[in-house]
Amino acid sequence: MYTSLTKGALLTGLLVAGFSSFAQNTVLDQYIQSAFSNNKGLKDQNFQLTKSLLALQEAKSLFGPNVSLLGSYTKSKGGRTIDIPLGDIMNPVYNSLNQLTNSHNFKSLENASVQLNPDNFYDAKVRTSIPLINAEIYYNQKIKREQITQQQAALNVYKRELVRDIKTAYYQYYQAAQAVAIYNNALSLINENIRINESMVRNGVRNNTALYRSQTEKEKTAADINKAINNRQNAKAYFNFLLNRGLEENITLDSTLLTTPEQLPGKDINEREELAQYKSATTVYRLNEQLQRSYLVPKLSTFIDLGSQGTVANFDANTRYYLFGVNLEWNLFASHKYKYKIKQAANDVASITNAASQTTEQLQLQLYQALNNYQTALRNFKTAQSQLAFAERYYRDQMKVYKEGQLLYIELLDAQNQLTQAQLQTTVSQAAVQTAYAGVERAQASYNIDNHNN
Numbered sequence: 345m346y347t348s349l350t351k352g353a354l355l356t357g358l359l360v361a362g363f364s365s366f367a368q369n370t371v372l373d374q375y376i377q378s379a380f381s382n383n384k385g386l387k388d389q390n391f392q393l394t395k396s397l398l399a400l401q402e403a404k405s406l407f408g409p410n411v412s413l414l415g416s417y418t419k420s421k422g423g424r425t426i427d428i429p430l431g432d433i434m435n436p437v438y439n440s441l442n443q444l445t446n447s448h449n450f451k452s453l454e455n456a457s458v459q460l461n462p463d464n465f466y467d468a469k470v471r472t473s474i475p476l477i478n479a480e481i482y483y484n485q486k487i488k489r490e491q492i493t494q495q496q497a498a499l500n501v502y503k504r505e506l507v508r509d510i511k512t513a514y515y516q517y518y519q520a521a522q523a524v525a526i527y528n529n530a531l532s533l534i535n536e537n538i539r540i541n542e543s544m545v546r547n548g549v550r551n552n553t554a555l556y557r558s559q560t561e562k563e564k565t566a567a568d569i570n571k572a573i574n575n576r577q578n579a580k581a582y583f584n585f586l587l588n589r590g591l592e593e594n595i596t597l598d599s600t601l602l603t604t605p606e607q608l609p610g611k612d613i614n615e616r617e618e619l620a621q622y623k624s625a626t627t628v629y630r631l632n633e634q635l636q637r638s639y640l641v642p643k644l645s646t647f648i649d650l651g652s653q654g655t656v657a658n659f660d661a662n663t664r665y666y667l668f669g670v671n672l673e674w675n676l677f678a679s680h681k682y683k684y685k686i687k688q689a690a691n692d693v694a695s696i697t698n699a700a701s702q703t704t705e706q707l708q709l710q711l712y713q714a715l716n717n718y719q720t721a722l723r724n725f726k727t728a729q730s731q732l733a734f735a736e737r738y739y740r741d742q743m744k745v746y747k748e749g750q751l752l753y754i755e756l757l758d759a760q761n762q763l764t765q766a767q768l769q770t771t772v773s774q775a776a777v778q779t780a781y782a783g784v785e786r787a788q789a790s791y792n793i794d795n796h797n798n
Contacts, residue, residue, distance in 0.1 A: 371598040375587060376510055380793075382588040383506060389499045396488070396495040403485040407475065415468040417656070420461035428456040469651025469667075476645055479638030487631045494624035497617040503793045504617070504786055506586065511782040513583040517595055518602060519775035520576035523768060527569045530764040534562045537756070540747065554753035561757060602774055608718070608784055613707045615789040622700035629696050633689035639682045642674035711787040718780040721773065728766070728773040735759075735766035 438450035541555040581591040654663035742759040745751040
């Protein structure tokens with residue numbers, strides 16, 4: 345019996361080991377790194393970041409030349425025509441010439457009617473165009489670049505949420521695993537009690553009542569073990585789900601991770617990526633406001649066409665041509681359309697600035713509450729340690745008296761249940777300390793995620 349109790353005390357002693365390097369929990373860091381590589385939600389965030397990077401490249405390409413191949417072929421019949429009176433003009437002259445030369449060398453001409461629509465006509469060209477002045481392209485590129493910063497911040501926000509979830513899930517699994525061990529230890533104590541009661545019944549010191557009660561308590565503890573095992577399996581499945589791996593894969597437990605940190609990180613929120621998101625978003629809205637004001641800047645571009653046009657049967661030096669030009673577009677008046685666009689953009693800037701201020705206050709409140717939760721969890725854990733020490737001492741004393749036949753079994757059972765509950769409460773309280781610390785770490789954005797980039 346005493347050996348079983350000592351094992352339980354040693355188990356609890358592992359859980360309350362002193363802190364030496366809380367921020368360097370290698371096992372958990374490896375799991376976090378694995379999640380950064382495999383978590384599907386994080387992969388989706390990376391897809392969004394890649395999309396923003398490609399959008400920036402697209403915006404940059406708008407400054408370069410654009411080369412297009414253009415071509416058309418026309419076959420027509422009917423439509424408008426133009427009459428050319430060649431016969432009416434030239435025939436009198438030709439008649440006079442024939443008379444003067446006494447010949448018929450000058451033939452009579454017919455009046456002509458020419459179709460205006462081109463028939464059997466092609467026009468093929470290569471057009472190269474380059475924007476010279478275009479404020480819209482300029483601001484669009486700056487907006488796309490800022491959106492990359494914003495998406496990177498969103499990616500880091502997701503990472504930090506994932507780190508907190510993984511740490512919380514790990515501590516919950518550890519707690520569930522220790523609960524199974526504690527109930528198994530309680531079962532060992534009950535089996536020892538059954539052995540003692542059977543011996544007392546044989547020696548006529550006790551009746552069967554204590555034996556029956558201890559056997560009933562054994563069945564109850566077996567049910568508690570089944571429930572604890574189920575909780576452990578569910579905790580394992582959730583942890584593995586976060587790492588995007590098989591739900592039944594084993595999890596390495598490291599008791600050095602369940603320790604009390606000597607000190608908390610800083611007490612500010614300056615590292616929160618949510619603030620970086622709002623900063624980038626504010627910049628984007630300001631750039632959009634400048635974009636709307638840029639309607640006053642004319643758009644200037646140039647182009648050159650190299651091509652050939654004529655009937656299908658002809659392609660020679662006479663059909664080839666080039667055409668060079670400059671295009672200018674300057675919006676002078678648009679019924680106050682841009683005026684209202686500018687006002688909308690300015691309103692967006694004011695709105696995002698207000699949202700950023702509100703979020704800052706919310707993050708400060710979150711940190712304040714996280715620090716309070718941690719301090720409370722730490723005090724509760726120390727109280728649970730004291731209760732456990734008293735419960736262990738009380739059980740040893742009660743067992744000694746019970747063996748001497750001076751104590752009812754119900755009183756011994758009460759001491760045993762107090763010990764089991766104190767052990768369970770200690771594991772719960774300690775997991776609460778680690779979870780609360782993970783909350784503080786999240787509220788301060790203090791976990792180093794740069795060493796775990798994909």
